[in-house]
Amino acid sequence: MSDADMPDKPGKASEMHFGGFRVRTIVDASFALDGGAMFGVVPRPLWERVAVPDERNRIALVSRLLYLEGEGRRVLVDTGMGDKWDAKRRDMFAVQSRDGGVVKALGRLGVDPEQITDVVLTHLHFDHAAGTTYRDTADELQLTFPAALHHVQERHWEWAFNPTMKDAGSFRAEDFSLLAGSDRLRLVKGRTQLYPGLEVVPVSGHTPAMQAVRVGVAGNQALFVADLVPTSAHLRWPYIMGYDNEPLVTLAEKQRFLLPAAADGTVLVFQHDPEIVAARLRQTARGVEIAETLEF
Ligand SMILES: [Zn+2]
Numbered sequence: 524m525s526d527a528d529m530p531d532k533p534g535k536a537s538e539m540h541f542g543g544f545r546v547r548t549i550v551d552a553s554f555a556l557d558g559g560a561m562f563g564v565v566p567r568p569l570w571e572r573v574a575v576p577d578e579r580n581r582i583a584l585v586s587r588l589l590y591l592e593g594e595g596r597r598v599l600v601d602t603g604m605g606d607k608w609d610a611k612r613r614d615m616f617a618v619q620s621r622d623g624g625v626v627k628a629l630g631r632l633g634v635d636p637e638q639i640t641d642v643v644l645t646h647l648h649f650d651h652a653a654g655t656t657y658r659d660t661a662d663e664l665q666l667t668f669p670a671a672l673h674h675v676q677e678r679h680w681e682w683a684f685n686p687t688m689k690d691a692g693s694f695r696a697e698d699f700s701l702l703a704g705s706d707r708l709r710l711v712k713g714r715t716q717l718y719p720g721l722e723v724v725p726v727s728g729h730t731p732a733m734q735a736v737r738v739g740v741a742g743n744q745a746l747f748v749a750d751l752v753p754t755s756a757h758l759r760w761p762y763i764m765g766y767d768n769e770p771l772v773t774l775a776e777k778q779r780f781l782l783p784a785a786a787d788g789t790v791l792v793f794q795h796d797p798e799i800v801a802a803r804l805r806q807t808a809r810g811v812e813i814a815e816t817l818e819f
Contacts, residue, residue, distance in 0.1 A: 539790070539819045541739025542720030544593035547632070548792060548800055548819060551588055551603030551625040551654060555581035555617035560765040561753070573756040581617065584754070584795040586650055588625060589747055590632070591738060594718040597634060598641040599625070600736050600747055601794070602654030602667060607697060625654050626667065639668040643723060644675045645749035646733040647683040648693040650795075656701050664701050673702055674717060676725055677710035678732035690730060690768060726751050726780070728773030729764070735780065745790040745801070751776055753795040755802065760810045785811045 538547045558580050562570040574582040589600035603625045608618050622628065626636055644652050655673065656664045683694050702708040711734070716722045723734040729750045736747040751773065756762055760777060763770045784791055785804035792801045805814040 537819065539745070539817070541743055541745045541790075542593070544591045544598075544720055544738050546738055546745055546819065547590045549588045549590055549603075549625055549628040550621045551586045551628065552621050553583065553585050553617070553619050553797065554604060554650065555579075555583055558582040562756075563761075563763045563765040563767070563770060565762055570756065570762070574754070577617075583797045584650075585621070585797050587792070587794050587796075587800070589736065589738075589745075589792065590629065590634075591721070594720065596640045596718055596721075597638055598643060598721065599629075599639050599668065599671070600643045601645055601651045601749070602642060604650060605653035605655070605657060605667070605698070607653060607656070607658060607695075636668050637670050639671045641717070642668050642671045642673045643717070643734070643736055644673060644699075645736065645747070645794075646679055646730050647675065647699050648690075648730065648750070649695050649698055650693075651749065653695065653698045655698055664697060666701060666707060669707070671707065672709050673707055674709050674711050674723065674734075675699075675702075676723070676732035676734050677712050678725075679730065679734070680708075680710055682731045687768070690766070693730075693766070726776050728769045728771075728776050729767045731768070742787065744787075745792060746780065746784055747792045747794065748780055749794055751780060752791065752793065755793055755796050755799045755813060758804070758811055758813070781811045782806060785814075790817060 538545050558576040561582055576582050586603045588603055591598040604618055654667055657667050659665050686694050714724050720739055722737045726733045726735050733749055738745045763773050767773045785806045788803050790801050790803055793799055799816050801817040802813040803815045804811045
């Protein structure tokens with residue numbers, strides 16, 4: 524049964540408001556990655572209780588994006604998996620577009636790709652940024668959102684062209700090199716307010732200068748932390764991806780972001796969780812846990 528056949532669950536809001544922005548989530552695609560790599564040092568008998576692996580040891584994930592309207596802007600946070608997939612890699616990562624992907628999802632909201640004013644890229648790993656470009660009928664790369672200003676942390680931009688052997692497999696130049704030297708690229712340095720009520724905050728550990736996105740005002744905020752907490756299972760402090768360049772830094776960053784979020788009721792959005800879209804947290808003796816789940 525596809526998502527489109529499913530009736531909306533009772534209580535599901537189509538959008539939430541944070542500050543001056545109306546916020547929706549969009550699932551662009553589903554995919555799967557090795558469960559061991561997703562949970563780092565945590566042994567399989569523990570992680571398989573929260574994420575059941577398939578026969579190739581992969582766990583189900585989604586690519587979830589944010590779409591924001593407010594302050595005269597139409598903003599997309601990350602661009603998803605795109606459609607530049609050959610058969611081998613599509614099979615390796617079990618990539619399946621969800622209901623036609625992000626462009627179709629925006630179309631159902633009455634928004635054309637040309638109307639997107641801003642694309643905020645949390646980082647340039649393919650499962651976050653591949654939808655930034657597509658190949659046209661002449662096999663030329665084109666920007667999917669040609670009018671949008673693409674906001675990327677400068678330090679991360681430089682890293683993406685010179686990654687280490689450990690994370691080189693996560694970057695594909697065809698996803699973002701078209702932006703190089705273009706007036707559609709805005710390199711951001713550190714914590715920056717893009718528009719009133721929309722802020723990016725660098726996060727370390729996963730990859731240099733990933734950026735979290737904070738929407739709203741104090742007391743009414745959503746926080747999109749990308750791969751700092753890819754699924755709700757990663758709320759547990761030691762559940763840190765093997766992909767991360769600096770796992771101990773990720774641990775410290777999780778505490779820096781999640782403890783205040785639990786204290787002030789910030790809504791945390793899970794970018795890769797196939798079931799849980801978002802949640803408010805509470806602090807426990809051992810860390811944080813979900814207090815309330817939300818769907819929008
Ligand atoms: Zn990543």
